[in-house]
Amino acid sequence: MIPASFDYVEAASAEAAIAALTEHGDEAKLMAGGHSLIPLMRFRLATPAVVVDISRLSGLSYVRDGGDHLAIGALTRHCDVETSDMVRSQAGLLAHVAGQVGDPQVRHRGTIGGSLAHGDPASDLPAALLALGGSVVARGPGGERVIPAAELFTGFLETALAPDELLTEVRVPKVPDARWSFQKFNRRAQDWAIVGVAACGNGAGTGVALINMGQTPMVAAAVQSALASGASAADAAARAAEGTEPPDDLNGDAEYRTHLAQVLVGRALAEMA
Amino acid sequence: MQVDMTVNGQDRSADVEARTLLVYYLRDAVGLTGTNVGCDTSSCGACTVLLNGESVKSCTILAAQVRGADVTTIEGLADGTALHPMQQAFMECHGLQCGYCTPGMVLAATSLLADNPRPTEAEVREGLEGNLCRCTGYHNIVKAVLHTAEHDAAFWQARASKSGVTA
Numbered sequence A: 001m002i003p004a005s006f007d008y009v010e011a012a013s014a015e016a017a018i019a020a021l022t023e024h025g026d027e028a029k030l031m032a033g034g035h036s037l038i039p040l041m042r043f044r045l046a047t048p049a050v051v052v053d054i055s056r057l058s059g060l061s062y063v064r065d066g067g068d069h070l071a072i073g074a075l076t077r078h079c080d081v082e083t084s085d086m087v088r089s090q091a092g093l094l095a096h097v098a099g100q101v102g103d104p105q106v107r108h109r110g111t112i113g114g115s116l117a118h119g120d121p122a123s124d125l126p127a128a129l130l131a132l133g134g135s136v137v138a139r140g141p142g143g144e145r146v147i148p149a150a151e152l153f154t155g156f157l158e159t160a161l162a163p164d165e166l167l168t169e170v171r172v173p174k175v176p177d178a179r180w181s182f183q184k185f186n187r188r189a190q191d192w193a194i195v196g197v198a199a200c201g202n203g204a205g206t207g208v209a210l211i212n213m214g215q216t217p218m219v220a221a222a223v224q225s226a227l228a229s230g231a232s233a234a235d236a237a238a239r240a241a242e243g244t245e246p247p248d249d250l251n252g253d254a255e256y257r258t259h260l261a262q263v264l265v266g267r268a269l270a271e272m273a
Numbered sequence B: 001m002q003v004d005m006t007v008n009g010q011d012r013s014a015d016v017e018a019r020t021l022l023v024y025y026l027r028d029a030v031g032l033t034g035t036n037v038g039c040d041t042s043s044c045g046a047c048t049v050l051l052n053g054e055s056v057k058s059c060t061i062l063a064a065q066v067r068g069a070d071v072t073t074i075e076g077l078a079d080g081t082a083l084h085p086m087q088q089a090f091m092e093c094h095g096l097q098c099g100y101c102t103p104g105m106v107l108a109a110t111s112l113l114a115d116n117p118r119p120t121e122a123e124v125r126e127g128l129e130g131n132l133c134r135c136t137g138y139h140n141i142v143k144a145v146l147h148t149a150e151h152d153a154a155f156w157q158a159r160a161s162k163s164g165v166t167a
């Protein structure tokens, strides 16, 4: 399967990428690691007329100390997040989750910014960012703005990023002593989560987020509020599927996913206790 | 568009469409057919090559994205007629049957040991999770990787320190 033809533009800088997006509008698509976009293009589920390649913007691949948070460049690959000493010590959940994405080959190409901008409810890193209470920096023709993770995911594969905005940085609160847990339930090595749970103590309490339980990566709001009002872990976990719309597919129906969400939140909270 | 890269130490250049995937650049434009296409959907790892020393699925990268890079395919591993330690280990441990997955397996395993020269069995199994084999049941593949990690330890240690990674 070969992608449909497109014009290829390699952006030499973040500004050049934004200019190309502004010039080509809806016709253009950014390509970072390409590990979500290329499969979609091969199935012709995506047929951009212009591909703006940002994969070699090495200036956007970094992990920096931002004071109360870590600043991670959008083009930082999963393998680099996984092995970064700073991410490991300050936001252990994120390093661990990056190491659970796909397989080593995928982690050698896929980027944190691409994973978040893609907004797939089945992917792992959005849930980690939600549980940590992080945010992203979006840069467009008019300048920069910060979007909290809780406001980033707006619909199936849709985010709050405007078509002419580039996600440049991911910000994660430093939580060196936080307890965290990641539960990824799948039946074969390398598979995506049938359901997954990311949970982490953060400044605001305990963040709990769900993978593959609806149209978007989502916070387990009922679990978080139950925990905040002093409920037991078991009572909080029982509310894991409240407000979700789990999909029915070959890997499991909605009822099965509802059950899994409760069990996995229960396991996560037990592991953190 | 003109796409230049180094393949197995040799400079290559070809005029290809922008949509050309790296695996087809290697097979059709360069004529190196050792890199196999299995699933063609990013899952099986048969198309694995080394990009600047790291394993990647060449069916999920545009050739244009790696202009100027250093690519190693299975044809580039052996030194003349002397097999590379990983190839030798696959042969000695019967790490292949039909051989279809083998080029990708060997390169994925090479990247794995460059990161972690003395992996445990569990680390080898996890490290090869991106590569599917329909024949061997993986058992002898894992054995081959552990075998060369032990028997050619100096070789792998030297590679690991070169890439700045320590065990």
Ligand SMILES: Cc1cc2nc3c(=O)[nH]c(=O)nc-3n(C[C@H](O)[C@H](O)[C@H](O)COP(=O)(O)OP(=O)(O)OC[C@H]3O[C@@H](n4cnc5c(N)ncnc54)[C@H](O)[C@@H]3O)c2cc1C
Residues within 6 Å of the ligand: A029, A030, A031, A032, A033, A034, A035, A036, A037, A038, A039, A074, A075, A100, A101, A102, A103, A106, A109, A110, A111, A112, A113, A114, A115, A117, A118, A122, A123, A124, A125, A161, A165, A166, A167, A168, A190, A191, A192, A193, B042, B043, B060
């Ligand atoms: C075999 C396989 C298995 C996988 N398994 C998993 C898994 O288990 N868990 C998981 O979470 N993921 C998995 N993935 C997906 C992988 O994590 C992707 O790398 C990731 O989802 C997308 O990152 P990318 O850099 O490749 O983005 P791309 O594919 O390049 O881009 C994805 C989308 O984001 C946009 N985009 C990219 N970068 C930016 C940016 N900086 N600013 C604005 N928009 C941007 C693009 O325009 C595109 O729409 C798997 C992929 C494969 C091929």
Ligand code: FES
Residues within 6 Å of the ligand: B036, B037, B038, B039, B040, B041, B042, B043, B044, B045, B046, B047, B048, B057, B058, B059, B060
């Ligand atoms: S052919 Fe590339 S992963 Fe299967």
Ligand code: FES
Residues within 6 Å of the ligand: B095, B096, B097, B098, B099, B100, B101, B102, B132, B133, B134, B135, B136
């Ligand atoms: S040896 Fe036949 S697919 Fe692996």
